[in-house]
Amino acid sequence: MLGSGALLFFLTVKNELQRKLNHQKELLFKLNSLNPALGILVDDSSDPDLLIVALKDKKTEKGITEKALKIIRDLKVNRIQYNQLLKKAPYNWVGKIARFQAI
Secondary structure (H helix, E strand, C coil): CHHHHHHHHHHHHHHHHHHHHHHHHHHHHHHHHCHHHHCCCCCCCCCHHHHHHHHHHCCCCHHHHHHHHHHHHHHHHHHHHHHHHHHCHHHHHHHHHCCCCCC
8 A cells, every 4th residue: 555655656746747847848849939030049958047138139029029038937937846846855756766857
């Protein structure tokens, strides 16, 4: 009974961490789809703060800039939530076992 509870906890936490990583990749893909209009090169290790600075330097349409800023804000929130989840006591054990790393 205890083993099945531990396994269920492990799978649930692993699923949540993987969901947040997939959401991060999806947001980066959305930001890259705006790339021709923005002219900003975005990769998986892009820092959202640096993206905001680069976005403010570019002269683009207001609507595209607002969409990009919303996506970047979502990237920051998702990254903070993911990293905080990895720091919490029982969740960091699952993160270490499943080899999840901070974004």
